[in-house]
Amino acid sequence: MSGPNTNYDPVEVSALDPANLDAAVEDAVAAIAAATSLDDLKAARIAHQGEKSPLALANREIGALPPSAKAEAGKRVGQARGRVGQALTVRQAELEAERDERILVEERVDVTVPALRRPTGARHPIELVAQRLVDAFVGMGWEVAEGPELESEWLNFDALNLGPDHPARQMQDTFFLDPVDSGLVLRTQTSPVQIRTMLEQEPPIYVVAPGKVFRTDDLDATHTPVFHQIECLAIDKGLTMAHLRGALDAFVRIMFGEETRTRVRANYFPFTEPSMETDFLCFACHGEETWGSAEPCRTCGGSGWIELGGSGMVNRKVLRTCGIDPDVYSGFAFGLGIERALQLRHGVQGMHDIVEGDVRFSQQFGMGV
Amino acid sequence: MRMPLSWLAEYTDLAPGARGADVAASLVRVGLEEEDLHGGDITGPLVVGRVLSFELEPQKNGKTIRWCTVDVGQNGQMLTEGKHQEIVCGAHNFEVGDLVVCVLPGAVLPGGFAIAARKTYGHVSNGMICAEDEIGLGHDHEGIIVLSRLLGEERAATLSPGDDAITLLGLADETVETNVTPDRGYCFSVRGLAREYWHAQGSPEGGYRDPADVATPAATAGGYAVELKDDSPIDGNDGCDRYVARIVRGIDPTRPSPPWMSKRLTQMGMRPISLAVDVTNYVMLAVGQPLHAFDVDRLSGSVVVRRARAGEMLTTLDDVERTLHTDDLLITDGGEQPLAIAGVMGGASSEVSDTTTDVLIEAAHFDPTTVARSSRRHRLITEASKRFERGVDPKVTAAAAQLAVDLLVEHGGGTVDDAVTDVDRRSERTAYRLDVTEPARIVGVDYPRERVVGILRDLGCVVEESGEGTDDTHVLVTPPSWRPDLVDAPDYAEEVARIDGYNNIPSITPTPSDGRGLTHAQKARRVVADALAGAGLTEVLSYPFVSEELADQLMLPADDDRRHAVRLANPLSEERPLLRTSVLASLVDTLRRNVARGRKDVAIYELGLVFRPGGAIGTAPIPGVAARPDAETLEQLYAAVPAQPRRAGILATGQAEQAGWWGPGRAADWSDMVAAVQTVAAALAVPVSVANDPGHAPWHPGRCARITLADGTLVGHAGELHPKVVAALELPARTVAAEFDVDVLVAASSEPVQARPFSTFPPAMTDIALLVGVDVAAADVETALRSGAGESLESVTLFDVYEGERIEAGHRSLAYRLTFRAPDRTLTTDEVNDFRDAAVAAAAAATGAVQR
Structure with missing residues (x-):
């Protein structure tokens, strides 16, 4: 600080001299512009805006001026400081933007390196296909019925009009429990669930029953001793084969899409009369008849068609066995193998992949199909 | 059941230009599923040849071949080289001048066997002289076909070298094979299939010619004595209600079957054997009536049909000595010596042989159930048993016998006895009173009365539209004799729908009301499955069949x-x-299979039923089916079925987290299994507790968690498998496993979750380190901390476990972060310290913990 201002002439205080102030500002602006980093700018800020900067020193001189001169000097210094402050702000923003930009560049990584540290899981597609069908039918107002896999012979056979002499009851088809006279078998079909439902519920009944079933077949390309069926049963007043076809069509559409080609024909099943069989076009040969040729289609055997599953109007005998009056109620039932639906829908060629539990098989399907 | 088109065409008119596939498609429309197509698969040139000369050429292998020159007309080498066909032949059953069948280069024989000129035995053989089996004509491979022997001198004389042999031998004839359902026994005959084909063509008037429509003589005195003596009928049905016996004497046993018959039998998939046997088979295939031929000279008494006696034996035609059952129906000689199991198989003792001249033809009608049981009991499924089991037309019996007699006389040179035996005990079928509107009600197609009646008549039913029992809507229907399956309205409805066409049935989507969606349990089980998959496990399915040794391999205690x-x-x-x-019992196989296929990191799970008999296996009753069983019987029925809880099994081996750019991986360990169960419990919002379980097989005693519900109900176990189990089952070392009861978790989740309010005031956290004995379970320390900390405790987190030099031996240090929060205010430091001290005091009291 200079000494006391004795002559009251602001001009005489060199620090407040306009030219000097301008020079200080120019110095400051030049230094700010020259700063290429935020650290440089910090140094420039201290040098030109700090307590010991020329403008700060000039500012202190104002206090010693006579009151008449204070205003003008104050204004002059204020403007000068404002210009420096402005330059600092602008440069600060520029350098910060540069820095931010640079950090983003420096922090770049290769995001194509593996990211999954833990394996992803998957559901088994048999379960997913069953779930899909169940959901569609539940959406149409049906409910899901269930029953045990180890089942009484009566529920699995007799009640379904499969009498003691029916071929399916033989040991070459059915797993019997030891002792054989225990009256217990591994269910050969999901149909005992129908019987349980009819015994336990009053009509109207609209149920879908998915589940595991068992037959004494060795595993090969088309057979497995343990497989899955899904079965639908409807009992109500006035149901006809037209309703059966409607339900079957819905089933086929849900599973295989609108374009699926099917055909229906008469067939025989003890638990239905009339009975009906639905076939769909072979997914492997697309309906090209290959029988008699050197290599008949292994999927359909050469006919070009694959059985979707049996169906029909519930046999009156079965209704009576379940205590339902066949003169009041009628109903229909149909079922199909889920393995087969999976094969058709997803092009699974053999049975081995479905049953062997190789995780690669399930993993193709993820959590939903 | 097979049917050559040429045979079909005898009984009904083929649609113009119809090929095998068209016939199959027609039959499908009336409910007979196509099974296969045979024949018609030879492409020429296959021609008649005349052997001009041959040279015998002995070979090193001991055979002598014939190097032949054959005139095949304007074919083969005559066209290309201007000379007769040169062919090597291994057979010796022909002479110069014989007419034979030659296949020339360019032809394709059955099975895709392409013929080309080929070097063999030092010559270029330009084709082959054919044996029967090579062109699908028969099974004979004794020598080549000599046409004068196959077709007769007369016919052969009309042939010239170069004639097309495909046409000559009917080799273009296709054979359709269909699948016959158990209710349509009559379709096990060309007669029945032809009838169905005729229906598929719209049943045109006069378009069906019934082969069984032949004149048959009535029974006479003096026929071979036959007695039907069934003293224990099954379900009240006589084992045999009709028995026709006819005798043909003086047959020349050396006479072969006519070629057309051999060919048809071959087309039908049967092997021609001898005239007598071939005739019985041929007639069976034609009209569906199984016949049996007895050698009259080997019979001594009357034919007696009776049930077997306990301990009786019979050696059947397949040379198996069989112990008979008292349910077996027998054909016996004089009531003593068993000759045959009725409708199943004959015995060796009365079999026709190559010296038989006098034959007794049996055409009988046997009870389906009797035959079915005998067939199964003796594991003998024969052409006869297949037909009887499904029902043979009881009216065709006499006609079948007549057809057989006629063929034996014509081709065997025999004469038929005038005396005819026909024991007939059939009961009349009664008419069914059918409501003609019923088919419409069942099928959903509005069939007019005339359509219903017309279809039933086409099917062979007698329909009475007037008289007692009939009115505007009711008619009396008597089904044809070959349709035992037509009993009540749904049966007739199916026939009407079938003949009218199943494709005419409209599609109406049923619209159930009141559907309640999935039950809680059904939804919750999906949550379980999805949570496990979401936790990185892969769902698999395994067969539930296990070995007896497995229980030992799993180290299950004796009383487990x-x-x-x-x-x-x-x-x-x-x-x-x-x-x-x-579930683990079978899931271990799946893990092993994945590992065997070269996969090191496997984490799998399965949800499924397990079978847990609660004691001795009971006996499930088998009540009648005429009406609903009574409540008590149903109760017994349900109770006899063993418990089948639904469980989840989990197995993992290898890396739970992969090594990678982030650093090393982490091996799957016991904690992953505990976490998996906890993940599922959390997904269902069911609180569970974990405790050390030192004694639960098949787990490692020091690495097994017992997981329970808050009320102590066991959920399951998780941890590392016992090293001995791992070794016994040949699993990878340190395989980890969990198994839990899905039903228990699902039931625990059934109550709606009740939401707790939570505080928006700031939390206060404080850390403590507790020194405890190594035997003290962290879960117990946590429980004590929670009990002592008071209501403001929000969470307890064990963030460090230390065991080592810096602390007293036999101890470990557990570092917890306690978080407190009050619902209504910010807690003060003093308050938090008080809560903390109370928590530590509780832990000290319960577990001996000392704060460090």
Whole structure:
């Protein structure tokens, strides 16, 4: 600080001299512009805006001026400081933007390196296909019925009009429990669930029953001793084969899409009369008849068609066995193998992949199909 | 059942230009599923040839071949080289001048066997002289076909070298094979299939010619004595209600079957044997009536049909000595010596032989159930048993016998006895009173009365539209004799729908009301499955069949429930006769298979039923089916079915987290299994507790968690498998596993979750380190901390466990972060310290913990 201002002439205080102030500002602006980093700018800020900067020193001189001169000097210094402050702000923003930009560049990584540290899981597609069908039918107002896999012979056979002499009851088809006279078998079909439902519920009944079933077949390309069926049963007043076809069509559409080609024909099943069989076009040969040729289609055997599953109007005998009056109620039932639906829908060629539990098989399907 | 088109065309008119596939498609429309197509698969040139000369050429292998020159007309080498065909032939049953069948280069024989000129035995053979089996004509491969022997001198004289042999021998004839359902026994005959084909063509008037429509003589005195003596009919049905016996004498046993018959039998998939046998088979195929031919000279008494006596034996035609059952129906000689199991198979003693001249033809009608039981009991499924079991037309009996007699006389040179035996005990079928509107009600198609009546008449039913019992809507229907399956309205409805066309049935989507969606349990089980998959596990399915040794391999204690398994009477493999009592029991196979296929990191799970008999296997009643069983019987029925809880099994080996750019991986360990169960419990919002379980097989005693519900109900176990179990089952070292009861978790989740309010005031956290004995379970320390900390405790987190030099031996240090929060205010430091001290005091009291 200079000494006391004795002559009251602001001009005489060199620090407040306009030219000097301008020079200080120019110095400051030049230094700010020259700063290429935020650290440089910090140094420039201290040098030109700090307590010991020329403008700060000039500012202190104002206090010693006579009151008449204070205003003008104050204004002059204020403007000068404002210009420096402005330059600092602008440069600060520029350098910060540069820095931010640079950090983003420096922090770049290769995001194509593996990211999954833990394996992803998957559901088994048999379960997913069953779930899909169940959901569609539940959406149409049906409910899901269930029953045990180890089942009484009566529920699995007799009640379904499969009498003691029916071929399916033989040991070459059915797993019997030891002792054989225990009256217990591994269910050969999901149909005992129908019987349980009819015994336990009053009509109207609209149920879908998915589940595991068992037959004494060795595993090969088309057979497995343990497989899955899904079965639908409807009992109500006035149901006809037209309703059966409607339900079957819905089933086929849900599973295989609108374009699926099917055909229906008469067939025989003890638990239905009339009975009906639905076939769909072979997914492997697309309906090209290959029988008699050197290599008949292994999927359909050469006919070009694959059985979707049996169906029909519930046999009156079965209704009576379940205590339902066949003169009041009628109903229909149909079922199909889920393995087969999976094969058709997803092009699974053999049975081995479905049953062997190789995780690669399930993993193709993820959590939903 | 097979049917050559040429045979079909005898009984009905083929649609113009119809090929095998068209006939199959027609039959499908009326409910007979196509099974296969045979024949018609030879492409020429296959021609008649005349052997001009041959040279005998002995070969090193001991054979002598014939190097032949054959005139094949304007074919083959005559066209290309201007000379007769040169062919090597191994057969010796022909002479120069014989007419034979030659296949020339360019032809394709059945099975895709392409013929080309080929070097053999030092010559270029330009084709082959054919044997019967090579062109699908028969099974004979004794020598080549000599046409004068096959077709007769007369016919052969009309042939010239170069004639097309495909046409000549009917080799273009296709054979359709269909699948016959059990209710349509009559379709096990060309007669029945032709009838169905005729229906498929719209049943045109006069378009069906019934081969059984032949004149038959009535029974006479003096026929071979036959007695029907069934003293224990099954379900009140006589084992035999009709028996026709006809005798043809003086047959020349050396006379072969006519070629057309041999060919048809071959087309039908049967092997021609001798005239007498071939005739019985041919007639059976034609009209569906199984016949049996007895050698009259080997019979001594009357034919007596009776049930077998206990301990009786019979050696059947297949040379198997069989012990008979008292349910077996027998044909016996004089009531003593068994000759045949009725409708199943004849005995060796009365078999026709190559010296038989006098034949007794049996055409009988046997009870389906009797035949079915005998067939199964003796594991003998024969052409006869297949037909009787499904029902043979009881009216065709006499006609079938007549057809057989006629063929034997014509081709065997025999004469038929005038005396005819026909024991007929059939009961009349009664008419069914059909409501003609019923088919419409069942099928959903508005069939007019005339359509219903017309279809039933086409099918062979007698329909009475007037008289007692008939009115505007009712008619009396008597089904044809070959349709025992037509009993009541749904049967007739199916026939009407079938003949009218199943494709005419409209599609109406049923619209149930009141559907309540999935039950809680059904939804919750999906949550379980999805949570496990979401936790990185892969769902698999395994067969539930396990070995007897498995219980030992799993180290299950002697009194463990899981040793109590259900046993199958007829397992697929004797090595796996038991049903699993835990999911892990079968899941270990799946893990091993994945590892064997070269996968090191496997984490799998399965949800499924296990079979847990609660004691001795009971006996499930088998009540009648005429009406609903009474409540008590139903109760017994349900109770006899063993418990089948739904469980989840989990197995993992290898890396739970992969090594990678982030650093090393982490091996799957016991904690992953505990976490998996906790993940599922959390997904269902069910609180569970974890405790150390030192004694639960098959887990490692020091690495097994017992997981329970808040009320102590066991959920399951998780941890590392016992090293001995791992070794016994040949699993990778340190395999980890969990198994839990899905039903228990699902039931625990059934109450709606009640939401708790939570505080928006700031939390206060404080850390403590507790020194405890190594035997003290962290879960117990946490429980004590929670009990002492008071209501403001929000969470307890164990963030460090230290065991080592810096602390007293036999101890470890557990570092917890306690978080407190009050619902209504910010807690003060003093308050938090008080809560903390109370928590530590509780832990000290319960577990001996000392704060460090």
